[in-house]
Amino acid sequence: CIMNKNLSFPYPVLGNSTDFSFNEFNLNIRERMIANHHEFKGTFDFGSMHDDFDKLLSENSISFTVLVESSSTLLREYFTSKEKTVPFQLPVGTLKGEIKFTGYIVVDKNIKNFSPDYQNEEFFFESSYDLHAGEIIGVSNTLKWLYYPDFKGRTKSNKKNIISIVPDDNSKKNRYRVLAWGEQQIGVA
Numbered sequence: 001c002i003m004n005k006n007l008s009f010p011y012p013v014l015g016n017s018t019d020f021s022f023n024e025f026n027l028n029i030r031e032r033m034i035a036n037h038h039e040f041k042g043t044f045d046f047g048s049m050h051d052d053f054d055k056l057l058s059e060n061s062i063s064f065t066v067l068v069e070s071s072s073t074l075l076r077e078y079f080t081s082k083e084k085t086v087p088f089q090l091p092v093g094t095l096k097g098e099i100k101f102t103g104y105i106v107v108d109k110n111i112k113n114f115s116p117d118y119q120n121e122e123f124f125f126e127s128s129y130d131l132h133a134g135e136i137i138g139v140s141n142t143l144k145w146l147y148y149p150d151f152k153g154r155t156k157s158n159k160k161n162i163i164s165i166v167p168d169d170n171s172k173k174n175r176y177r178v179l180a181w182g183e184q185q186i187g188v189a
Contacts, residue, residue, distance in 0.1 A: 014138035027103035072097030105138030
């Protein structure tokens, strides 16, 4: 997990290193395989101190976005939701190597005179801001995963064992024996 810091914005951005006194904005990712897809759920958390962001969310003024990047497959795709949970799917084969997930809060409607709670007053004073659709007001941590999929064409249903074992009927101590050697066995001399 990499914390984002010192990004240049003309207004305070949640998650930016020193823009807020209470500066939590985290992304968590969960993954599972369904058929031929990776199914993900990105969950955002900005703590209990940012009721102003919750208000913007309830007014449909902001949305949450997850950027997924895989440099090995040249994937760069955004997934957006009006809730703090962003479900999305990617086909098997689109992810390989280092995968990065970064979350954003994006303005959907123009916002007049936004003065976020707990902004760093030493730098921003007591300023308010006019925000326009498309502007970023939150940048989460970046999660890095290393993902190396099975060989091409392999799925859980067509994998073959190198050996098959069964309980040994002649053993009184719950021992096992080799039933058969698999066709995929590699011999090393």
